[in-house]
Amino acid sequence: MEPEVDETxxxxxxxxxxxxxxxxxxxxxxxxxxxxxxxxxxxxxxxVYSQDDRDVRRERSLAKEALEFIxxxxxxxxxxxxxxxQWLALxxxxxxxxxxxIRLTTRQAVQFHGIGKRGLRPLVQALDRNLMTSxxxxxxxxxxxxxxxxxxxxxxxGRLARMVDHLAVAFRPKTQAYWxxxxxxxxxxxxxxxxxxxxxxxxxxxxxxxxAIAHPNDNCVDxxxxxxxxxxxxxxxxxxxxxxxxxGGLGRNYANEDTFARLADxxxxxxxxxxxxxxxxxxxxxxxxxxxxxxxxARLKYLVADSGYDAFRVEVETRYGSPLRPPLTxxxxxxxxxxxxxxxxxxxxxxxxxRIGAGRIRDFDGGPQLRTAFRRLAQELKVHFxxxxxxxxxxxxxxxxxxxxxxxxxxxxxxxxxxxxxxxxRQALACVALPTCGQALAEAERRLPETVDLLEKTLQTSGVSxxxxxxxxxxxxxxxxxxxxxxxxxxxxxxxxxxxxxxGGPRGDRLATLFKEKVKIDDVPELxxxxxxxxxxxxxxxxxxxxxxxxAGLL
Numbered sequence: 069m070e071p072e073v074d075e076t077x078x079x080x081x082x083x084x085x086x087x088x089x090x091x092x093x094x095x096x097x098x099x100x101x102x103x104x105x106x107x108x109x110x111x112x113x114x115x116v117y118s119q120d121d122r123d124v125r126r127e128r129s130l131a132k133e134a135l136e137f138i139x140x141x142x143x144x145x146x147x148x149x150x151x152x153x154q155w156l157a158l159x160x161x162x163x164x165x166x167x168x169x170i171r172l173t174t175r176q177a178v179q180f181h182g183i184g185k186r187g188l189r190p191l192v193q194a195l196d197r198n199l200m201t202s203x204x205x206x207x208x209x210x211x212x213x214x215x216x217x218x219x220x221x222x223x224x225x226g227r228l229a230r231m232v233d234h235l236a237v238a239f240r241p242k243t244q245a246y247w248x249x250x251x252x253x254x255x256x257x258x259x260x261x262x263x264x265x266x267x268x269x270x271x272x273x274x275x276x277x278x279x280a281i282a283h284p285n286d287n288c289v290d291x292x293x294x295x296x297x298x299x300x301x302x303x304x305x306x307x308x309x310x311x312x313x314x315x316g317g318l319g320r321n322y323a324n325e326d327t328f329a330r331l332a333d334x335x336x337x338x339x340x341x342x343x344x345x346x347x348x349x350x351x352x353x354x355x356x357x358x359x360x361x362x363x364x365x366a367r368l369k370y371l372v373a374d375s376g377y378d379a380f381r382v383e384v385e386t387r388y389g390s391p392l393r394p395p396l397t398x399x400x401x402x403x404x405x406x407x408x409x410x411x412x413x414x415x416x417x418x419x420x421x422x423r424i425g426a427g428r429i430r431d432f433d434g435g436p437q438l439r440t441a442f443r444r445l446a447q448e449l450k451v452h453f454x455x456x457x458x459x460x461x462x463x464x465x466x467x468x469x470x471x472x473x474x475x476x477x478x479x480x481x482x483x484x485x486x487x488x489x490x491x492x493x494r495q496a497l498a499c500v501a502l503p504t505c506g507q508a509l510a511e512a513e514r515r516l517p518e519t520v521d522l523l524e525k526t527l528q529t530s531g532v533s534x535x536x537x538x539x540x541x542x543x544x545x546x547x548x549x550x551x552x553x554x555x556x557x558x559x560x561x562x563x564x565x566x567x568x569x570x571x572g573g574p575r576g577d578r579l580a581t582l583f584k585e586k587v588k589i590d591d592v593p594e595l596x597x598x599x600x601x602x603x604x605x606x607x608x609x610x611x612x613x614x615x616x617x618x619x620a621g622l623l
Contacts, residue, residue, distance in 0.1 A: 074361040081109045082208065083271040087243035087264060088113045096249065101185060102137040113209060113272070114246050115142045115202025116188060123503040139183045140504060141166075141191055144205035144212040146236035147220045147229070147281075148176030148455030152446040155453050157198040159443050162430075165191045170439065172427035174497060174549055175278070176214045176455040177205055181504055192250035203246040208273040210239040210351070216283035217407055217454040219300075221464050222414045227308070227340065228300060232281060238344060239279070239351070241268050267351035274358035274366035277351065278317075280457075281310075287401035289457045290550055290576040292316050292331040295368045296350055299399050301337065309339040311396050312346055315372035315380075318547035321364040322561065329552035329579055330369040333377050334395035335384070349388035357383070401575040406495060407456050409486040410471065418471055419464040422478070423489055426498040426513040427459030437481040444477060459497055491536045492523045497550065501543025501560065508543035510560025516541055519558070519589055526593040530600035537613055538574055541566075552580055555614035556596070561586055568595065571617040578614065581623040 081090070090110045095103045103111065108118040120135040128135060143158070150158070158178055162170050167182030183191065195201055205212055213236045219228040242264050264270070281298045282291035291297035295317060298310040316332030338346045350368075357375070359366045372380045385392045408421035424438065431437045445451050445463055449470055454462040466474055479485070486494075496519075499505070501512035523539060540554035545567075551557025557569035557580050565586035572580035584595060599622060600613070607616045617623050 076361060076363055078109055078363060079271055079360050081106050085110055086245075087270070088241070088245040089249065092245075092249050096185065096188065101134070103185070111139075113204065113207030113241070114192075114250065115144065115205035115207075116140070117142075117206065117506075119504045119506055121182075121503055122506075122508075137185070138181070138504070139185060139188060141180045141183055141188065141202050142173070142205035143178040143180075143195060143200055143202050144236070145177055145200065145455060146213050147215040147232040148217065148453075148457075149220055149224075150453040150455070152450045152452060154198050154200060155442060155446045157194060157200070159439060159446075161191055161194055162439065164194075168439075169428055169430035171500065172424055172429065172455045172459045172461060174427075174457055174459055174499075175212050176457060177212050178455070179500070181500070189250050192246075193252075196251045201246070204240050206276075208275050208277075209241055209268065210273075210277045210279060212236070213279050213281070214289050214457055215281040216286055216288050216405075217456055217462050218283050218286065218405075219281060221419060221454055221462065228281065231298075231340065231343070235279060235281075235343075235347075239265075239347065241265060241272070267348060267355045269355060271360075273351070273355055274360050275363060275368075277354065277368065279347070282401070283405075284399075285402050287404045287576045288407065290404075290553060291401075292576055293318050293550055293553060294332060295354075296347060297332055298343065301396055301399070303337050303339075303393075303396065306337070306339055309337055310343060311399055312336050312338055312343075313395075314350055314384075315369045315377075317367045317369040318550055318552040319367070320545040320547070320552075322545060324362075324364040327364055327370075328373075329547065330373060331553075331577070331579060333372065334398060335381065336392040336394070337396050338393075345388055346384075346392070349384045352387045353380070353383045401577055404575045406458050406460065407462055408460060408489075408494065413464060416468070417464070418466040418468060419462050420466060420474060421456070421460055421462045421486070422483065423486065423494065424460050425493075425496075426516050428513065429461070436483045438483065441478055441481045441483055445474065449474075458495065490520065490524045491527060491532075491534075492520045492539050495536055496520050496539040496541070497554075498541045499543055499546075499548040505543060507546055508560065510543045510563055510566060512541045512543040512549070512560065515589060519592070522589065522593055523556070523596070526597055527600060530597050531604045532600055535603075535613070538572070550576075553578065554580055555612065558587075558589070558592070564588055568592065570599070571614045571623045574612040574614050578618070580614075583623070 095107045117140045165187030166180035171179040215232045277295045279296050280289040280291050280294040284300045293316045297313040301311045312335045313332035314335045318329045321327045354368050358371050429438045431439050451465045498512040498516040501508040538555040540549045540551040541558040542549045543560040553572040553576050558566040568583045568587045569580035570583045603616045
């Protein structure tokens, strides 16, 4: 396996940036509303995307006015866990420098939208004071480590919770640029100045790298869609450890037909003490051999696919320095829990999973007062929180005698109880898309409610009752809401047209199949109804829609 010699312009920007500094210090302090192209590339490593309001782009262009430049900042939250104090800090930031909302992502992070350039440093400093960071939430690095909430909430000091926190720190870049640029060199937790990680070097990774830790019985994090996944397992001779899977990823690109979604392959079994070494060997292989001349095909999944799994495994094994154990027998998840509703934690307190439509937490005019609800719970009950990979929020540590208070508060503030959610609404995901995401070709978050309503009405007219249907919707093929493994996936292709994918595994273990291209949302019910009617009449008891489509050979 030989590395590529050519490179994209982004590679030169990274390599010549003095470890992600570039001209950011000067540009962040200038009076202009935006930053240069090179600075935009480096800002991503610090958790910041440069954007503009695309709703007014044409209007401002016709008026010969500059674009309305804004920024999005993503907060990396390992395993999605937040204290009451951290939640309150995020709530304050939403008003002080952002657009009044807190957005939860499918990778258990938080995003703030509509930020002016002058608000970036105060925002980061507020995060730092509360032991949070946006560093490495984006960029060509190891991004936020996601994990099933049950692994961390039920045993906050246990080995799996500790592993989440450990990985988040161990595989974060070592450069001090973030602190110098945004926190004036005074981080809340002192960090020694050290050389960069060898698997990052001076040019970092070819593209982003995602890690997830699944529950042994629950694939809520879509572990097979990750660059590297860890599944807790017990080896018959070595005891506790992890099954390691590699090479997953769901994004595609319409401009390159040789891009595709791919599920991860089993790599090895590793004990807790061996996990770091295995991950480092995978990262070293990816750093040195991943494509750097085409960012559309630079993800790890293409290196695994192009070189072949066997050759890739040999390369990782060589860099690891000793033979990799054979992977354990293939893991088949039994569920993908949404973590909604009430349940009891290990310490006897309660947790409540609350549905958050498209992950957007705000006080909606004439609708649910979500920010108010969670602010009051943090202030009055000192609860803690966990963001789920389904864009929902778990409120944890609720005293048993306060359950009625919580239910009454949420009802008072217009928040739908879990048992009142519709069969599509309960699981539906959407990315941000328009008007802020520069990659979006179509709407997603803003059209999710009407799409949910259309599908729920179609379920009714098809005679389907008491069954859920998994819908995921994105404004482009990058796949942030994971439509490539959904039972029904809508992927934006034109301003009003979507590619319709069907038949993904409801447990995240099967890719969806392209059913029809460039479909209008209003036409989706007509396409689905015959299949739903067959599911109703021919489906087995408890059989999910995606499973039925494959068993019946309809895809």
